[in-house]
Amino acid sequence: MREREGKKSFIVGADFSGGRLDRFLESCLEGLTRSRIKALIDQGQVRVSGEPARKGGQRVREGEVVEVVIPPSRTLELVPLEMELPILYEDDHLLVLDKPPGLVVHPAPGHECDTLVNALLAHCRDLKGIGGVERPGIVHRLDKDTSGLLVVAKDEVTHRALTEQFQSRAVEKVYVALVYGVPSPLEGTIRTFLGRHPVNRKKMAVVERGREAVTHYLVVARGEGVSMVKVGLKTGRTHQIRVHMHHIGHPLVGDPVYGGRMPKDLSPPLKEAIKALGRQALHHHRMRFLHPTTGEEMEFTSPMPEDMALVARVAGLPTSV
Secondary structure (H helix, E strand, C coil), rough: CCCCCCEEEEECHHHCCCEEEEEEHHCCCCCCHHHHHHHHHHCCEEEEEEEECCCCCCCCCCCCEEEEECCCCCCCCCCCCCCCCCCCECCCCCEEEECCCCCCCCCCEECCCCCCHHHHHHHHHCCEEEEEEECEEEECCCCCCCCEEEEEEHHHHHHHHHHHHHHHCCCCCEEEEEEEECCCEEEEEEEEECCCCCCCCCECCCCCCCCCEEEEEEEEECCCCCCEEEEEEEECCCCCCHHHHHHCCCCCCCCCCCCCCCCCCCCHHEEEEEECCCCCCCCEEEEEEECCCCCCCEECCCCCCCCHHHHHHHCCCCCCC
């Protein structure tokens, strides 16, 4: 049976009891690759006995019902787009750029031709197909409205090597965020499980049976109703920082999804600066990894962008970490 769109249900037989979920699905749906299964699980499209699947490696038992929703397929022709890219470093194997806020990383409904991927195809003509048809060269992602450092592979070998570094948590990633209030303690670790929101599937949430997510944070400055926080990620789950800061009661300033209402006691100038920001105040500030070809330790930093810096100044915070 070939992969087709729609909802499908399968009952785990005795021969697969105790086996991995992804391998069970591979046996049920011809042409469904392991990476495709992982994507469907991450999107909340796979359920086991009525519960959202946590990961491809989870074990299934005889008699369990596995449901899979396969969204309609679409053919996307990637079109190169000439765009000025803020490249910080480039060689024959990779490049590092400073992504501005508002730029979508890879094509999606509503953004088929105006993404970073389209710009990369114009900059590097032979990128198409590296790391996946719709996101050539992309090793890790930033949300549309999150700014900062992004590394792009320019060949398949580099893509695999960088992906392994990210998956093994060997890449050091440090973000700077502006949050409401003052987190207590001033330094701590947030450790939960994250998964799709049980009601709003477009959101992520802290759930009992999700994927482990670990966030380290440090309050570096306190201002008027707003704190500057340095955040390090042990894991890299979707919306992890945004969900975790909301979870401890200090959501990101300006976050339209997880931020909640703006505190009423902020000064009018600060409220205006936050409204002008129009996005979550989150910036990928520093990144360190090993160059896959030379073995050299590569470290990059990106200053706080002006829209976040304006909020910081009005709140009485520094504009550098």
